Amino acid sequence: MSGNSFGTVFKVTTFGESHGAALGVIVDGMPAGIPVDKAFIDAEMARRRPGQSKLATARSEADQVEILSGVLDGVSLGTPIAMIIRNGDQHSKDYSALENIFRPGHADYGYHCKYGIRDVRGGGRSSGRETCARVAAGALAKMFLRSMGIDICAYAAEIGGVKAESFDFDVIEQNPARSPDLQAGELMAAKVAEAAANGDSVGGIVGCVVSGVPAGLGEPVFDKLDARLAYAMLGLGGVKGIEFGVGFKAAKLSGSENNDPMSAGFEFVTNNAGGILGGISTGEEIYFDLAVKPTPSISQEQETVNKAGENTVVKITGRHDPCIVPRIIPVVEAMTALVLADFVLLQRCAK
Numbered sequence: 001m002s003g004n005s006f007g008t009v010f011k012v013t014t015f016g017e018s019h020g021a022a023l024g025v026i027v028d029g030m031p032a033g034i035p036v037d038k039a040f041i042d043a044e045m046a047r048r049r050p051g052q053s054k055l056a057t058a059r060s061e062a063d064q065v066e067i068l069s070g071v072l073d074g075v076s077l078g079t080p081i082a083m084i085i086r087n088g089d090q091h092s093k094d095y096s097a098l099e100n101i102f103r104p105g106h107a108d109y110g111y112h113c114k115y116g117i118r119d120v121r122g123g124g125r126s127s128g129r130e131t132c133a134r135v136a137a138g139a140l141a142k143m144f145l146r147s148m149g150i151d152i153c154a155y156a157a158e159i160g161g162v163k164a165e166s167f168d169f170d171v172i173e174q175n176p177a178r179s180p181d182l183q184a185g186e187l188m189a190a191k192v193a194e195a196a197a198n199g200d201s202v203g204g205i206v207g208c209v210v211s212g213v214p215a216g217l218g219e220p221v222f223d224k225l226d227a228r229l230a231y232a233m234l235g236l237g238g239v240k241g242i243e244f245g246v247g248f249k250a251a252k253l254s255g256s257e258n259n260d261p262m263s264a265g266f267e268f269v270t271n272n273a274g275g276i277l278g279g280i281s282t283g284e285e286i287y288f289d290l291a292v293k294p295t296p297s298i299s300q301e302q303e304t305v306n307k308a309g310e311n312t313v314v315k316i317t318g319r320h321d322p323c324i325v326p327r328i329i330p331v332v333e334a335m336t337a338l339v340l341a342d343f344v345l346l347q348r349c350a351k
Contacts, residue, residue: 004125006232007338009345010144012137016084018129019121024084025133027070027140029345032078034144036071044139045085047173047330048132050319055176055192055326062088065136076140083136087129100307101314105296107237112307128237128324131331138334141341149212150340154332155180156325157289159204160191169209178326196322199299203238204325206290208332210340213275215266215283217343224279225343226288232335233290238324241291245274260284292328295321 005013009029016023042065049063063085070081099120102108107126111118118124142152155172156179157164164181171185172178177192179185188204195202218225230242250258250272260277261269268284275286297320304314321327 006235007342009349010141010338010342012134012338014130014133014137016130016133017119017121017124018087018127019119019124020087022084022086023130023133024082025137027081027083027137029342030070030076030078030081030140030144031345032076034076034140034147036067036074036076036081036140037143038065038067038074040143041065041083041136041139044135044142044330044334045132048135048327050321050327055189055321055323063132081140083133085132085136098314098316101312102304102306103296103314103316104302104304105293126237128321128327131236131328131334134338135330135334138331138337141334141337144341145337145344148214148344150210150344151212152208152210152333152336152340154206154208154329154336156185156188156329157205157207159188159323159325160195160202162187162191172329176326178329192323195294201295201298201320201322203292203294204323206292206325206329206332208288208290208336210275210286210336213281213283213286213340215281217340217347218276218278218280219343219346220279224276225281225286225339226274226276226279228339228343229286229288229336232339233288233332236328236331236335238292238295238328239290240293242288244276244286244288246272247274247289290332292325295324297321 005011011028012025014025045063045065065083065085068082068084070077070079106123108118111126153169156177159177162184164179164184167180169180171182172180175182175185177185177188179188191202226244233239233242258272260272263269268282271284273282274288275282275284297316299316301313301315304312306312
């Protein structure tokens with residue numbers, strides 16, 4: 001197991017490094033006959049790309065996707081779809097001073113211990129840049145799911161301690177924080193700007209809501225729907241926790257408070273479970289929250305060690321996001337889409 005592939009039937013494999021020639025993905029399992037809208041893929045990539053606002057890294061990448069195979073005249077062939085995204089604005093020299101130093105909060109030391117070698121240029125495969133390939137694959141999964149009425153929406157529920165108090169999903173793309181609350185979005189942006197001015201960073205909480213999911217998706221015991229979603233989300237750099245429905249609040253409730261009563265027509269009166277029970281979708285909205293840590297690349301001086309194990313200090317330079325919450329939102333949607341597309345196809349084998 002190399003850890004570079006994801007999925008069972010709808011399977012994706014990503015490749016490439018942050019400062020290499022290109023990143024890419026192979027999607028195997030996309031059903032034939034699905035319309036593939038290149039403009040939609042480009043729009044999804046634009047939501048994730050760097051340099052889109054003052055809240056993101058200044059690295060400038062067009063993030064244009066090239067479809068190499070598996071699509072003819074805008075329709076999927078049922079064969080593997082290969083896509084690449086070429087890198088164009090690498091500043092590898094920004095990392096030359098870090099060759100013999102392990103950055104606090106990064107995967108540097110773990111990669112060194114595992115492989116005995118690491119790509120110093122932006123972290124290589126451990127960089128958030130790798131997620132552009134996931135977004136490209138997720139766009140395909142979204143197109144497949146939307147043909148069945150399944151819609152996914154992620155948003156900034158909290159950044160730097162500022163919480164969204166209202167939830168208007170129509171305004172998420174109207175503010176750089178991607179908050180469903182415009183007023184809170186302004187305060188979130190101010191928190192990020194303040195942290196950046198101090199050479200620091202902030203984290204936050206990403207919420208995700210999925211509507212239109214039919215009841216019955218999910219595999220019993222070892223491949224539950226919530227377990228696979230958690231696996232997908234915790235596979236994103238910076239995500240440190242996940243909760244479904246009322247999450248940790250359930251630990252403080254009684255059974256009579258936490259259970260979701262059912263009514264005629266198989267409707268649920270409440271949805272404390274977040275749309276999943278026994279690892280299988282209930283037909284209600286699926287919703288979960290993710291804890292996202294502050295970006296570890298900060299310009300303040302930090303204590304660390306070098307390859308010889310000796311104490312030293314590091315001050316990271318270059319271009320980095322002072323908060324990754326806004327740019328991780330389309331990645332969260334993409335990974336959610338990949339999980340659901342896989343389970344939809346798995347369900348076709350169950351009946």
